[in-house]
Amino acid sequence: MDNLTLTRLLSETADLLEISGADSFRVRSYRRAADAAEQSTVDLASLANDPARLLEVPGIGKSMAANIKATVDTGSIPLRDELLAKYSAGILDLLKLPGMGPKTIALLWDAGVFLAPANTTLEPAEAAISSIDQLASAIDAGRLAGLPRMGEKQIEKLRRGIDEFRKSAGRFRIDEAEESAERVIQYLLAFPGIERVTPAGSLRRGRETCGDLDLLVTGPACEPGQTSAAIEYTAAFPGIRDIIAKGENKVSFYLANSLQVDVRLLPSRSYGAALQYFTGSKAHNVTLRQRALKVGYTLSEWALARLDDESVVASETEESIYAALGLDWMPPELRENLGEIDVAAQHKLPRLIEQSDIRGDVHMHTYATDGRNSIREMADAALARGYQYIAITDHSKNLAMTNGLNEERALEHIQHIREIDREMTGQIRVFPGIEVDILGDGELDLPDSVLAQMDVVIASIHTLFNQPREQMTERILRAIENPYVRILGHPTGRLLLRREPFALDLPSILRRAAELGVAVEHNAAPERLDLSDRDLRLAKELGCKISVNTDSHDTRHFDKIRYGIRQLRRAWLTPGDVLNTLGPDEFLAALRPHP
DNA sequence: GCCGTTTTCGGCCCGACTGTTTTCAGTCG
Known part of the structure; x- marks a missing residue:
């Protein structure tokens, strides 16, 4: 049992728990354990019989240690098996569809969308269809109409999501994402009033693959109330295949290669906060916000602000935000919540290779x-x-x-x-x-x-x-x-x-x-x-x-x-x-x- | 389910957008 398998089992358990409506904090603890397994350089399964060392791993407590032991003994987690017996394994694929979360899956499940159709005379190979296929045929048969929160647009969104999923399930290599980003950036910079475009997210963190692209845009055309022209310009980018969403400050779309791009227009005074926020990683941000709360601040994509009177402490640059939290600025590559925040607090960040x-x-x-x-x-x-x-x-x-x-x-x-x-x-x-x-x-x-x-x-x-x-x-x-x-x-x-x-x-x-x-x-x-x-x-x-x-x-x-x-x-x-x-x-x- | 410089109980990160819900739930990042 390697860490990768363990990671998958734990996060599947988390997904299933969420679908079943379990306590969200319980779900989160399974996700934390999955992260721990993914990041650990030690084979956690090899520690199954050494609970003391397992318990040293942050996010692993008594129950998780028992779960890890179970995976070594039986190849799975009892809770996961129990939930899989109730739902089907294919149901987990549904979470990959845009707009499809645990609540919606539960809704569809309760409505019987994923029950095997009666009176089928399918050959076994054809009968083994996935939940996504079942969802597609349920949509085609009009069985979603009338369900709560299932309006015409929602159903159409799911239909598009299924097409998208079938066309390209997966992530993009960093060099491909970089190339796409470059094309969009050049286009955006040609607009008068757009001064700066910065890729955030996993591209900025230098991950080997990117799931989507976050582009942060600032300049006079991005100030509050002034954004409509820049929004329309962005939405007119010739490489767009489908617009996913278009709001006052954000445009999301798919490029022809199915890469999703989120373009966000930001007032320059929040640029640092936004860059920090959208660079992530999520785990890094969670820890950072907890740290902010401890010293009486709250951190959002708009600013680091005081909790008591909501006055802004820092927002224009990443450096000022980290500094206000007593931290050295961290290279994006380190922002994975692997201890970088503590090290930055001690002013002992290593000088990374360049x-x-x-x-x-x-x-x-x-x-x-x-x-x-x-x-x-x-x-x-x-x-x-x-x-x-x-x-x-x-x-x-x-x-x-x-x-x-x-x-x-x-x-x-x-x-x-x-x-x-x-x-x-x-x-x-x-x-x-x-x-x-x-x-x-x-x-x-x-x-x-x-x-x-x-x-x-x-x-x-x-x-x-x-x-x-x-x-x-x-x-x-x-x-x-x-x-x-x-x-x-x-x-x-x-x-x-x-x-x-x-x-x-x-x-x-x-x-x-x-x-x-x-x-x-x-x-x-x-x-x-x-x-x-x-x-x-x-x-x-x-x-x-x-x-x-x-x-x-x-x-x-x-x-x-x-x-x-x-x-x-x-x-x-x-x-x-x-x-x-x-x-x-x-x-x-x-x-x-x-x- | 995890965790502890207030706590072994009672917390656990935050805001925007969407669609449809006439006041908000769900999803997403």
Whole structure:
């Protein structure tokens, strides 16, 4: 039972409780426990028989500890099973529909919308329809009309929501969301009277995916009473597919790619409060507001104000709000309620790693294999970025598809790399390297005699990634035992939103890598970002060396480093935690020594 | 269901928008 499963079970229990009309604070405690499981770097299930340690986790009390134990023993939570027996599992999908909350589900449930239709002669495959499908057919059959709060518009909203759900269930990668945001921002800035547009929400916090886009807009056209022109202009953005809502201060719509965008117009005097509020995260804001209450203030998206006479204490900038609460300003990446507020109160926030700290990139390909540029072109592009070193790490022979290097070509390639390195003396170092493939049995596909010539040996899995978990784990553990391996490449193989990560026992791998001094790569490409912020925190806790690289196949790809950096920041990593902040000689010296 | 510098009981974050409810409930972030 991993934390992810536990998180799902706990939050499903919370959803079901809410539908059943349970006490909202009881629901909240299940959600808090789910959050705790999601964020924890320790496998909570492994502590099931150690209640004392479980109870140390904030949000876990006696009942939750018992629930966790039950999940280990039975694979589920008794309360969840009980509720699922009453409702059906598919009912949880309904919560994903816009406008559909627990109360409405309960209403529809009581009205019998989800009872199996009588007299069906459906084949079993067709009979197994989801609650969403049942809802759709209930709408079509007109069975919602006449129910309380179910007017024409409400029903139409549900119908649209179902279409939306079927078209794109899910989140958007941060780079895609960023690109969409940029288009809307450019459009908005063209309006006279709009001065500033700032993305808030998960995009500002640098999460790897975004569910929707929050854009905060300010300027003379956003002052109270003056907003109608700007609202109409916003609603006329040519990329809009459907308007969801249009009010005095807010327009919500779907873009053609189904990304939801919320544009909010704000008076400049509340800009800081709004930015703070809409940046979140929700958990961070809840804790912050509790803190405000304790000192006699109330915090909303409009201002931090005194409770007694409602006078405004701070509102124009985030800094002033945090300062009024005795806190240092916090980078958005830290605002996940993982202790940042306490640390900010002690004025001990770490100096997070920044893109400008990065002095080299040691994973990239050239047209010797599947890259698109030469060694020299890659080196020039890296130099133009201000890097002090790179490593050329083309593929090895097992990846025939990429024209991977065999022994002979690999040795030849090294000579070319060394030539370029000499040519560029005094400008940038170019290290010879290789991305060697880990075979199905954990062996590498090039002999040690070749690897011994390389400064940077990255071992990565490229094939057979569907092997069972134990086998995949064993395979990587064997590979990093090879004394020439200095970096474990894209360790989880995750391709965000396209493929599941490898099935792996990542903690065991990280632990062993730390023992051996093998660095673990954080692949910075947004479609990879293969170590989540939680994985990165674990890697740091275990004392792993971390190398952040772009795996560039093209000179233009170097810029992807920014996504990797944001993920590192979300994991509270400082320059000292990441090898690439070192200079060229120090970087090589920090890697596992050659035998 | 959790938690404690007022509390082992009695609290637990806040406001806007929507649709339909002529005064407010539900959803959302």
